[in-house]
Amino acid sequence: xxxxxxxxxxxxxxxxxxxxxxxxxxxxxxxxxxxxxxxxxxxxxxxxxxxxxxxxxxxxxxxxxxxxxxxxxxxxxxxxxxxxxxxxxxxxxxxxxxxxxxxxxxxxxxxxxxxxxxxxxxxxxxxxxxxxxxxxxxxxxxxxxxxxxxxxxxxxxxxxxxxxxxxxxxxxxxxxxxxxxxxxxxxxxxxxxxxxxxxxxxxxxxxxxxxxxxxxxxxxxxxxxxxxxxxxxxxxxxxxxxxxxxxxxxxxxxxxxxxxxxxxxxxxxxxxxxxxxxxxxxxxxxxxxxxxxxxxxxxxxxxxxxxxxxxxxxxxxxxxxxxxxxxxxxxxxxxxxxxxxxxxxxxx
Amino acid sequence: xxxxxxxxxxxxxxxxxxxxxxxxxxxxxxxxxxxxxxxxxxxxxxxxxxxxxxxxxxxxxxxxxxxxxxxxxxxxxxxxxxxxxxxxxxxxxxxxxxxxxxxxxxxxxxxxxxxxxxxxxxxxxxxxxxxxxxxxxxxxxxxxxxxxxxxxxxxxxxxxxxxxxxxxxxxxxxxxxxxxxxxxxxxxxxxxxxxxxxxxxxxxxxxxxxxxxxxxxxxxxxxxxxxxxxxxxxxxxxxxxxxxxxxxxxxxxxxxxxxxxxxxxxxxxxxxxxxxxxxxxxxxxxxxxxxxxxxxxxxxxxxxxxxxxxxxxxxxxxxxxxxxxxxxxxxxxxxxxxxxxxxxxxxxxxxxxxxxxxxxxxxxxxxxxxxxxxxxxxxxxxx
Numbered sequence: 001x002x003x004x005x006x007x008x009x010x011x012x013x014x015x016x017x018x019x020x021x022x023x024x025x026x027x028x029x030x031x032x033x034x035x036x037x038x039x040x041x042x043x044x045x046x047x048x049x050x051x052x053x054x055x056x057x058x059x060x061x062x063x064x065x066x067x068x069x070x071x072x073x074x075x076x077x078x079x080x081x082x083x084x085x086x087x088x089x090x091x092x093x094x095x096x097x098x099x100x101x102x103x104x105x106x107x108x109x110x111x112x113x114x115x116x117x118x119x120x121x122x123x124x125x126x127x128x129x130x131x132x133x134x135x136x137x138x139x140x141x142x143x144x145x146x147x148x149x150x151x152x153x154x155x156x157x158x159x160x161x162x163x164x165x166x167x168x169x170x171x172x173x174x175x176x177x178x179x180x181x182x183x184x185x186x187x188x189x190x191x192x193x194x195x196x197x198x199x200x201x202x203x204x205x206x207x208x209x210x211x212x213x214x215x216x217x218x219x220x221x222x223x224x225x226x227x228x229x230x231x232x233x234x235x236x237x238x239x240x241x242x243x244x245x246x247x248x249x250x251x252x253x254x255x256x257x258x259x260x261x262x263x264x265x266x267x268x269x270x271x272x273x274x275x276x277x278x279x280x281x282x283x284x285x286x287x288x289x290x291x292x293x294x295x296x297x298x299x300x301x302x303x304x305x306x307x308x309x310x311x312x313x314x315x316x317x318x319x320x321x322x323x324x325x326x327x328x329x330x331x332x333x334x335x336x337x338x339x340x341x342x343x344x345x346x347x348x
Numbered sequence: 349x350x351x352x353x354x355x356x357x358x359x360x361x362x363x364x365x366x367x368x369x370x371x372x373x374x375x376x377x378x379x380x381x382x383x384x385x386x387x388x389x390x391x392x393x394x395x396x397x398x399x400x401x402x403x404x405x406x407x408x409x410x411x412x413x414x415x416x417x418x419x420x421x422x423x424x425x426x427x428x429x430x431x432x433x434x435x436x437x438x439x440x441x442x443x444x445x446x447x448x449x450x451x452x453x454x455x456x457x458x459x460x461x462x463x464x465x466x467x468x469x470x471x472x473x474x475x476x477x478x479x480x481x482x483x484x485x486x487x488x489x490x491x492x493x494x495x496x497x498x499x500x501x502x503x504x505x506x507x508x509x510x511x512x513x514x515x516x517x518x519x520x521x522x523x524x525x526x527x528x529x530x531x532x533x534x535x536x537x538x539x540x541x542x543x544x545x546x547x548x549x550x551x552x553x554x555x556x557x558x559x560x561x562x563x564x565x566x567x568x569x570x571x572x573x574x575x576x577x578x579x580x581x582x583x584x585x586x587x588x589x590x591x592x593x594x595x596x597x598x599x600x601x602x603x604x605x606x607x608x609x610x611x612x613x614x615x616x617x618x619x620x621x622x623x624x625x626x627x628x629x630x631x632x633x634x635x636x637x638x639x640x641x642x643x644x645x646x647x648x649x650x651x652x653x654x655x656x657x658x659x660x661x662x663x664x665x666x667x668x669x670x671x672x673x674x675x676x677x678x679x680x681x682x683x684x685x686x687x688x689x690x691x692x693x694x695x696x697x698x699x700x701x702x703x704x705x706x707x708x709x710x711x712x713x714x715x716x717x718x719x720x721x722x723x724x725x726x727x728x729x730x731x
Binding site for chain 2: 263266267270273328329330331332333334335337
């Protein structure tokens with residue numbers, strides 16, 4: 001294929017950049033192919049092609065996942081929509097025990113988006129993909145009229161390979177298992193509240209947005225028999241634990257005193273009447289592990305840069321089945337139910 | 349966290365519980381049935397559930413969760429008025445977050461927003477005024493609600509709008525008052541509350557004096573209470589001590605925030621802008637005389653009810669809803685016929701299931717539902 005050598009000078013994205021003609025071709029060449037720099041993409045075919053034998057050598061199952069990212073604002077302390085779109089999908093693969101390999105990248109752009117912002121986001125996707133060791137191998141771009149989307153939406157799908165012998169599943173929690181987390185809860189949710197600017201808070205909360213596959217690789221090396229594993233994104237830690245409790249038919253008891261929580265996130269929650277257990281995270285995993293492996297896994301977490309503030313936060317019990325409870329720091333008990341809708345700040 | 353953790357110290361909590369237990373034999377009323385203590389304020393209810401305070405109390409003390417959640421007690425007709433205002437194309441409708449989910453007869457503000465109404469969540473009426481400044485061609489309506497706690501900030505915002513000559517700002521006023529409501533509860537025949545935890549933030553504005561009638565006329569001890577779990581325990585202990593010593597007084601546990609005379613500047617702003625309504629309709633409690641305020645004629649141009657026409661249709665509570673009895677302590681939330689059956693936080697029938705501060709929603713969310721259902725079935729079987 002003959003490459004266009006036209007330099008790309010546009011300041012903002014217009015409908016022409018999605019029309020299939022030269023403008024779109026130039027955008028794809030100058031922004032995506034240049035930045036993502038993968039051999040599969042350079043071919044400019046309509047699909048990425050993989051060598052099957054190389055994949056089967058790494059395990060016995062393929063894992064496939066997809067997720068769409070619509071965060072507002074596009075840039076927030078600790079990350080941006082691009083980093084999020086790579087980390088989130090990598091994490092969805094990794095929590096199944098899969099080794100993430102390839103991602104797709106589909107963009108829906110509202111006309112008028114500054115090209116400089118798009119370039120920043122694409123560079124950030126590339127950096128996140130490099131740090132996770134995955135390649136972005138195919139993509140799609142659509143431009144929609146003003147008002148038909150909010151600045152930029154990204155969808156990424158990911159493919160990974162699950163090594164043989166792993167059997168992570170939401171229904172495998174057993175009484176006596178320990179509940180582990182790899183660090184502070186609620187950072188992403190608090191950072192987004194802050195970055196939206198409604199509150200004009202003077203606090204430096206950063207999103208925890210990060211790929212977790214390296215950490216999960218280390219954990220599986222320590223203990224291949226991790227029972228349940230999920231990243232605690234929307235709905236927070238409370239939601240993941242409720243999913244595990246219901247799928248496994250067990251109870252979960254958390255100890256409030258052991259929950260890692262940054263003072264600044266706690267401050268945002270105190271101020272707004274939010275519960276950090278329901279705040280979104282983008283780089284936190286919950287692992288349900290056999291009691292005898294818990295200490296070794298905690299040591300593995302804490303030795304890894306993405307799990308330095310890891311902690312054992314509770315224990316699996318047999319009853320009441322399907323329930324998550326919290327032993328409060330004050331000495332009482334309360335039930336941690338699934339969230340009904342969006343958390344809304346309280347009036348007084 | 350400083351100034352927070354000190355008030356959540358489990359060791360101090362244990363000591364207070366011991367003090368409370370020790371008073372049991374000195375309170376004559378305990379012999380027949382459990383003491384009923386009412387916390388009026390939704391903020392207290394939230395603390396009680398969030399920290400599991402009830403699970404620490406001995407079984408001879410029952411907490412009755414009062415009507416002090418302004419979001420819960422808003423009648424359906426008023427929510428319909430909000431939706432009607434919000435759906436006007438010229439209006440930006442601004443509201444506190446937790447009021448967005450309250451169901452009207454056809455929809456909530458959240459649903460109206462999803463259908464295209466310009467509904468925005470704000471944290472203060474001043475945010476709404478700022479929107480009015482920024483959008484001079486739109487009408488910004490602020491959904492003013494809450495007890496005396498939030499009234500001064502609304503009043504001061506109106507005064508500020510007047511000073512700046514901002515004419516595209518108005519209030520849909522649903523402010524309600526504490527004292528007539530406590531009085532209505534005390535006057536109801538099935539009421540059997542033994543003592544009250546008075547709302548701390550309301551008292552910060554109105555002071556101690558307005559609660560005097562509870563002690564002197566109705567002979568019930570009352571303690572102005574803060575919002576941390578130790579505040580609640582200490583106030584319960586203070587109430588019990590009054591009972592043990594045969595006293596009926598207004599005591600102030602929340603002295604670090606509540607001056608005994610209240611906040612004069614706040615009270616002046618309130619009375620400058622607002623006047624009592626003849627009556628106001630409450631979800632669950634019906635109409636209560638003088639329990640709401642409206643905007644005075646001098647500020648009529650800031651009154652959304654006068655500026656725009658609102659449907660103002662009264663919608664009665666569903667018959668099977670027993671919120672009124674729960675609010676007065678006549679029955680416990682799980683004894684209500686529809687609790688956790690027809691009435692859940694997803695589909696609330698009554699006021700108390702609406703916001704997380706409502707007693708029924710709090711039991712539903714934080715309590716052991718299986719246990720509650722079992723207790724309800726037991727009671728039904730006994731009856």
